[in-house]
Structures are given as structure tokens and as C-alpha cells.
Amino acid sequence: MATLKEIAQKAGVSVMTVSNVVNGKHSKVSKDTFDYILSLIDKYDYVPNLNARSLVKKSSHTIVVFTSTFVSHGNVFKDPYLSEFFGELESFIRENGYYVLVQTVDALQSAAASLRNWHADGAIFMSPLPAEKIRKIQAQYPCPVVFVDSNDPEPSTLTVGINEFKGGYIATKYLLSQGHRRIGIAGFYDESAKIVQERYKGYVAALKEFGMSESDAVILHTVTTYEAGMKLGSALANHEYDITAVFATADLLALGIMEGARLNGCVIPRDLSLIGFDNLSLCDIVTPKLTSVSQDLRLKARSVVDLLFRSIEGKADSDNKIVCDVQLELRQSVQAVS
């Protein structure tokens, strides 16, 4: 664990010269000494101490990625959507030469503290957060933070989301175009869940386009887990609702519905058509393959990281809110009815 000072002594120069070499400041060091010192660095296997560097620079070249344990209790990385998204984030951040600190948090208090502890250069919140919590975090440590799938009207807040409305709209419209008229929307319907509300609005807009009204909406209120889906699926198979198709606001929920319905003698898509949301790789693996509203996670991650680094580098940017497009991935879980 050689230090700058040690290398300087071996080379018979000052620490500053070595420092300049380490930082590639060719303009400040003659070519000869530069090369010589480089050879010593190699020989004595010098690696800079980032703690020392961060201390003086007041910045650690580190991005903290937070996921909340609120949403899915227990292991957040069991969720394939979050995992895959995180993987994309990690690789883009690394491409930018920054380190990634991961933290699943319960209290947001600890989130802000971590940022300050480490003098993080930026942060990403992977799970939705209400606007007031966003403010709190921003207030406690002023570094660029991107909030994913959150909704904050404040123009300075950096957010990346998807076109939720369109998601609900295209899914419903497709079902309608296949002849379905009694269509349920399944998901967690709660005033705090802006996301689902937008999808619902899209759903209603599509209904209206086909001459129906909001009173034709069938809301299947449920938490968005596989298990809850199974319950709902059996209820559907037992004709507790008068519908022929379901737009589920999460793939896992849709898959649960599929299984629950099937266990009760219902054949998908013959007896019930189904559309999911997220387009997980799972959709291709199950039988029948699940038609789903797809968000391009890679693109979304790219947008997040780009937005973050534009902000870190202080580039003037009016575009603080990014909305990613969605599209319908057609597979086998929807059947036309006459």
C-alpha cells in the first residue's frame, strides 16, 4: 500500500509531481519525469486512497442507489423488475466512472444521512416516493437526486417515469379492439398511488372511446402480488364478476390471476383474456405467454443516469422530467370475442 509520499521519495521529486502524474496532468509534468514516475507507480503498485481524495475534494465519486423496503417487504431484489432495472443502472453508472453504493432503506432519515456521510455525488431512488418526502431529502443534502416513478410537481425535482396513462390506454384499447366490452382493471387502488390512477385514467379514456362511460369500469382492488392474484383468479373463475378480460397493473399479479383462474377450471385465454404490466422476461416463459405493457428498462435506466450526470456536471437543463414511452407486447393471453 504505497502512498504518494513514498513514491515521491523513491523518485526524488515532490508529492505534487507524483499527484499530477496520477491525475494525468501532462501539462504540469515533463514527459521524462512523467514516464519515470509512471514506472515507479507500476513497480510499487501504487493505488490512490480514495478516502483521502474524497476528504479534500468533498466528493467521493459515488452514487447511492436506494430502494425502499416499504413496497415489497423483505428482499427487494426478489422483484425481477427492480433487479433488472438496478442492473442497468449499475452498469451505466460504472460506465461513467462512478462507484455504486446500494442501500435498501426503511426510514428516509437514514437515506439522507448516508448521502452526507459519504459526500455522495448523486443518488437515485428506485421506488416511488410522495412529494413531501422528496422535499425532505433534497433539503437535507443538496446533491442531484433522481426519483424514479415518483410524482413531484416542483419543477426542479429530477424525475424519470413512464407514460402510465398511455399504458392503461393501449392495453384497454387493445382488449376493446378484440371485442371485449366487460373489462376489469386489477391493481392497488389508493389515492397515494398516483401511478395506478394514471393507468386507470387511460383505461377509462379507452372505454369512452368505445362509447362506454366510467360507470362501466370494473375495479378489482387488490395488492399486486402473485398470491393475491391467485385469489382474484379463482373469484373470476367462479364468475363473481361479469367480465371477459382483465388488465392487471403488474405482471406478477396477472400471472397469479392466470393460475388462480386455471385451478378453478378456467382456460386462458379462451375463458378470460389477460394483459399484464412491466413485460418481465417471465412473460415469455409462462404458458400461455403473457401479453403485457412494456417499459424499456434499459432506456429508462439510461435516462435516469443521463439525467443524473447532466445535473452533476451542472449542465443547464430545462428538461428535469423525463417520461419514457410504453408499448404493448402482444403474446398469447388475449383472445378475440365476438
Place this chain on the structure above:
Amino acid sequence: MATLKEIAQKAGVSVMTVSNVVNGKHSKVSKDTFDYILSLIDKYDYVPNLNARSLVKKSSHTIVVFTSTFVSHGNVFKDPYLSEFFGELESFIRENGYYVLVQTVDALQSAAASLRNWHADGAIFMSPLPAEKIRKIQAQYPCPVVFVDSNDPEPSTLTVGINEFKGGYIATKYLLSQGHRRIGIAGFYDESAKIVQERYKGYVAALKEFGMSESDAVILHTVTTYEAGMKLGSALANHEYDITAVFATADLLALGIMEGARLNGCVIPRDLSLIGFDNLSLCDIVTPKLTSVSQDLRLKARSVVDLLFRSIEGKADSDNKIVCDVQLELRQSVQAVS
């Protein structure tokens, strides 16, 4: 961003007193001043600078978790096994009060450098590594490192793995007990892949127990992806191999085989029985549900983190190699034959 010094000035005491309060050293500070300083810390919202602390302590309270981009090119976190495992690791590490730095690496060079850069207190390699690379890393930075699913005869190397032999054995034995006699083993068969070799040995051991010999082994050599599985599945459906059951060394591979076979008119498990490996949550979602050799990821992660921290805390420990148990999770993809 108040500093120790600032708090000390406000309080009219020395920095050391404040430092002692921050570090909870009650024995060194009178109760009155302790409480008073605590109130100031709260009032001025002081948070310690971990870079400074790490610099002097030569340790950053940080564990680096590495995953190699070798195995699955692209996004490692698409792999549900690795993601879920990582999630468990993260939560256990955090419980121990340490920070988690994630890094997917291609060259191991950069891995060792990161550790030294940050004065990491420990590291975990989530993906298998050959013994010589393990040595190299250990040589470059002497902190406790746990290697998962790697095989290093060196007794001082910390490793956590599973009983691969038993995995192959119980899967095969179960198929045999269900009357199958012509059983294939599907996986990536390569001399560097010690893991699969062990599973193969277990497979052969089970065959022998039922009066067969190694010559009865049917090796279906393939990479372990869903797509490769599909190819293999269609080959099987077209009777290119004379077998009634397959033990696949990965769930995703098994699922691919399932789909490939099905597309070619083969009904699972009626025409072909299937056992996977890893027991991903997927196994419960697909139809038919996949029987699989289960490794308890939570237990495995717990073992890794315990081993790591025992080593960090310098507790004498002869038990540097941990082998986790596996068991067969019976579901619906195996049918008895007469």
C-alpha cells in the same frame, strides 16, 4: 454540514469531547456535557464525515460485492438467482452496520484495485472463480474475502458453496425411484466447471445404486440458457435421444427444455419428466410447476456474511469452508413410469 470542530466551538469544548460523544464513549465524557453536546449535534444536524474517519482508521466499514460479467454477459441482475442472492447479502451486511458497494467486473484487476482504493473491510465474490484468480486477489489486498461457489483447496480461503454432489444425486435418485431408467443430464460440461462435474458425479452415483453404470449416462451438453433449452427440448421431442427424463443443471434451462418440447407436441410430464436446479420462484409460476433441487439462498447468504464478519472480527475459526445443504422440492414436472 457542520463539522466536529464547529460543534466543539459552539459547545465551548475540545473536538475530542465531541468526538467521544459521537462515538458513544460515555466513560470519557460527563453525563451533563454528553447530553448538552448531543443536543447541539441534533440542533446543528451534525453528521460525521466517513471519508475522514476512514482515512485515519484505515478502514471504511464497507463491503464490496462483486459479480462477474463473465458468466452472463450483459445485465447480471437479470438472473433471478443472483439477484435474489444479492438481496439477501445486502440485507445481512446492512444488519451488521456496514455499507455495500456493488461492482460488476470483467477484469479482476479492477476488483483488487477497488478494494484498496476504498480500504474495504471485506469482499464477496458472488460468482465462481478459478483458484489461481482467487490467489491473485488475495495477494493484492489482504482483507477477508468470501468466494461463493468457488473451489479452492487452499485451507485459508473462505468459501461457501452447496452440496453439488448431493444435488445431482437426489434428483437422479428420485427420477429412478419413479421408474425412469433412461435419464439425461443437461448442462454445461466443461473441465473448469467443477460445479457441474460434482452434480454429474452425484448423478452417476445414483445410477450405480440402481444397478446401472456410468456408460448409461446420457450427457446433454449445452449452455444453461432458456434459449438453448428450447433447442434441446425440441430435439428431445423429436426423439433424438432415447430418454424419458432429464435432470437439468439450471431451472432456466429446464424451463427452456419444457417449452421447446411442448412446441413440438410433447406433453410434460406425461412424455418427459424434468427436474431443474436452483428452485427459483419461477418454479412455482410455470405450468406444470417445476420440480427442482433447492438451495436455501437465505441460509447461504447468511453463511457468507457470517463467515465474512467472523473473519473481519478476527475470530479464530477453523471452519473456512461452508457447504450448504440442498433438497428436492417436489412439484409437478415428474411423472412415474412403469
Place this chain on the structure above:
DNA sequence: CTGAAAGCGCTAACAT
């Protein structure tokens, strides 16, 4: 192009 001095925020080791 090269160097000397000062200090980032913290803690260990000694005073008092």
C-alpha cells in the same frame, strides 16, 4: 515545469 506549506475532518496517544 517543480516544490513547499497548509489543511480537508477525523481519531490515537498522550497530557492535564
Place this chain on the structure above:
DNA sequence: ATGTTAGCGCTTTCAG
């Protein structure tokens, strides 16, 4: 129980 001194490894600033 509290304070003083010194220094972790690096960079910034200012002089040569």
C-alpha cells in the same frame, strides 16, 4: 473528565 498534539493521504494555492 477534558484538552493538546500530531498525522492519516491527498489536493489546493501560491512560489519559485
